[in-house]
Amino acid sequence: xxxxxxxxxxxxxxxxxxxxxxxxxxxxxxxxxxxxxxxxxxxxxxxxxxxxxxxxxxxxxxxxxxxxxxxxxxxxxxxxxxxxxxxxxxxxxxxxxxxxxxxxxxxxxxxxxxxxxxxxxxxxxxxxxxxxxxxxxxxxxxxxxxxxxxxxxxxxxxxxxxxxxxxxxxxxxxxxxxxxxxxxxxxxxxxxxxxxxxxxxxxxxxxxxxxxxxxxxxxxxxxxxxxxxxxxxxxxxxxxxxxxxxxxxxxxxxxxxxxxxxxxxxxxxxxxxxxxxxxxxxxxxxxxxxxxxxxxxxxxxxxxxxxxxxxxx
Amino acid sequence: xxxxxxxxxxxxxxxxxxxxxxxxxxxxxxxxxxxxxxxxxxxxxxxxxxxxxxxxxxxxxxxxxxxxxxxxxxxxxxxxxxxxxxxxxxxxxxxxxxxxxxxxxxxxxxxxxxxxxxxxxxxxxxxxxxxxxxxxxxxxxxxxxxxxxxxxxxxxxxxxxxxxxxxxxxxxxxxxxxxxxxxxxxxxxxxxxxxxxxxxxxxxxxxxxxxxxxxxxxxxxxxxxxxxxxxxxxxxxxxxxxxxxxxxxxxxxxxxxxxxxxxxxxxxxxxxxxxxxxxxxxxxxxxxxxxxxxxxxxxxxxxxxxxxxxxxx
Numbered sequence: 001x002x003x004x005x006x007x008x009x010x011x012x013x014x015x016x017x018x019x020x021x022x023x024x025x026x027x028x029x030x031x032x033x034x035x036x037x038x039x040x041x042x043x044x045x046x047x048x049x050x051x052x053x054x055x056x057x058x059x060x061x062x063x064x065x066x067x068x069x070x071x072x073x074x075x076x077x078x079x080x081x082x083x084x085x086x087x088x089x090x091x092x093x094x095x096x097x098x099x100x101x102x103x104x105x106x107x108x109x110x111x112x113x114x115x116x117x118x119x120x121x122x123x124x125x126x127x128x129x130x131x132x133x134x135x136x137x138x139x140x141x142x143x144x145x146x147x148x149x150x151x152x153x154x155x156x157x158x159x160x161x162x163x164x165x166x167x168x169x170x171x172x173x174x175x176x177x178x179x180x181x182x183x184x185x186x187x188x189x190x191x192x193x194x195x196x197x198x199x200x201x202x203x204x205x206x207x208x209x210x211x212x213x214x215x216x217x218x219x220x221x222x223x224x225x226x227x228x229x230x231x232x233x234x235x236x237x238x239x240x241x242x243x244x245x246x247x248x249x250x251x252x253x254x255x256x257x258x259x260x261x262x263x264x265x266x267x268x269x270x271x272x273x274x275x276x277x278x279x280x281x282x283x284x285x286x287x288x289x290x291x292x293x294x295x296x297x298x299x300x301x302x303x304x305x306x307x308x309x310x311x312x313x
Numbered sequence: 314x315x316x317x318x319x320x321x322x323x324x325x326x327x328x329x330x331x332x333x334x335x336x337x338x339x340x341x342x343x344x345x346x347x348x349x350x351x352x353x354x355x356x357x358x359x360x361x362x363x364x365x366x367x368x369x370x371x372x373x374x375x376x377x378x379x380x381x382x383x384x385x386x387x388x389x390x391x392x393x394x395x396x397x398x399x400x401x402x403x404x405x406x407x408x409x410x411x412x413x414x415x416x417x418x419x420x421x422x423x424x425x426x427x428x429x430x431x432x433x434x435x436x437x438x439x440x441x442x443x444x445x446x447x448x449x450x451x452x453x454x455x456x457x458x459x460x461x462x463x464x465x466x467x468x469x470x471x472x473x474x475x476x477x478x479x480x481x482x483x484x485x486x487x488x489x490x491x492x493x494x495x496x497x498x499x500x501x502x503x504x505x506x507x508x509x510x511x512x513x514x515x516x517x518x519x520x521x522x523x524x525x526x527x528x529x530x531x532x533x534x535x536x537x538x539x540x541x542x543x544x545x546x547x548x549x550x551x552x553x554x555x556x557x558x559x560x561x562x563x564x565x566x567x568x569x570x571x572x573x574x575x576x577x578x579x580x581x582x583x584x585x586x587x588x589x590x591x592x593x594x595x596x597x598x599x600x601x602x603x604x605x606x607x608x609x610x611x612x613x614x615x616x617x618x619x620x621x622x623x624x625x626x
Contacts, residue, residue, distance in 0.1 A: 005445045008422055012443075015430070021405060022439045031442035033406050033459070038351030045444050045457060092334060093346050095358035109321055117328070126335045129344035130325075132318045133360050135365035137450050142410050144358060144457035146346070164505035164597035228329050 071113025161261035173237025173249035363451035386428025412453035473575035486550025486562035
């Protein structure tokens, strides 16, 4: 997401009226729709564009992060499942639209579908329809995923309170080396956590840890301090070994697709003493004062919230 | 749709398992999902690609059928509403994904949204979320629309029986002259018809009358004879005045977005004696024998089912 895209979402939100049916409109990981007589319906959608969101290994074998058509299909489903996880929703069914290049489009479509299906099957999600087009442009794939909120309700970005502890579900940074293609969306983890404690707010890490915590804090009208020594750093962040430190990669890299969530201190204790899922780490605390800080060796300094490692330098 | 795209949909359908939740998978105008405790959920999605599905009047002012960004936004919502109409469903909410060109993308996004919203508002449909991207490619817009089946159930392409009368909701042909951009999806008409009689099968005319009746017949395991003199021909089909006759345009042109439906002869009488909506015309009869025929001046001849006027010559 660029700042322009966030500005446009703000413009959209100003123009979206609340209705009896629309419990949550644009601006969270998924929208929430009241379904009469049934569980609330969660809806999320993601469009992946070749040359912008991904490179095909078949046509761009040298590009960093390039994936095969099957991997891209897998990812297109997985990013939506990750959004569903961020709302603590149960995925149910998806529709898939594709814009296929005219040459080799059919073979590409089959590989995409096998990847989509592999990921969907792993989370009991049916692919129930779609739209298939051919054109002269690059590959475009759009997935819309429907899910159900649990009886405990959907978890939003809004709801974190000063004093809440911020957790992350796994190590961060360097996803470009592979995790951005082969990550497991934290659907099961989200549901287990939601059943165990009261999740005040949650988001998945797509733009980057600092950027996504900034989103969560903005919606919750709070700030946050992160503890540099506590942030779990992925091996890949060390392996990247460029002009940025592993910590900078963990704070700024996008597409880790772990979850960040806020819980009251007592619930944080509960989770630490009997973790319902592995990999949980406390990485910070919400503050009444707006803003984002990094605490390192006893010093606090402001942390730029924009995500992507290049903005940290 | 090309024959390749239909072949791919067949490939998909062979790979889609029926489940307790999935009442109807790929291959109809919308998918149908059981929603526990509530009305069944209809889901349809359409992707519009610049240079293939549409031309922007702002950048291609000379192209036949080019529309402004606002008209394209309107159409992107309307084609989904037309699919919902074809199932006799009640539209509820939509999500919208866009791939925007980097230059002028924000202004384009606002115009698209105003068009989307205009059409959505006209059918009490909320735009509840989406995904906004910028890239170096042409404009891409994907809408996914959710709706509810009525207590009478969704109407499918499957279900027409030999002897059923085929109706159309309005005049056909020449939509390229304007109707493809400013049509009104037949949502209200579908619901009124569904309340009045037992609709055996229904489809909206997107590929062309002959092509779409062929789809309906294929799903219903029947054939159809169409009466040349009965087919209502739009003024635009006369105005096109090219190497094809107005009847050929009415049979072959795509994007009329009227509905074709099949009802038992007794229900046909009911509709003709007290039409619940204006513009209804009987244009044919379903046959036990598979195939499509045109009856003209007492003669029957096979009618190529492929749609688009150029295949008729």
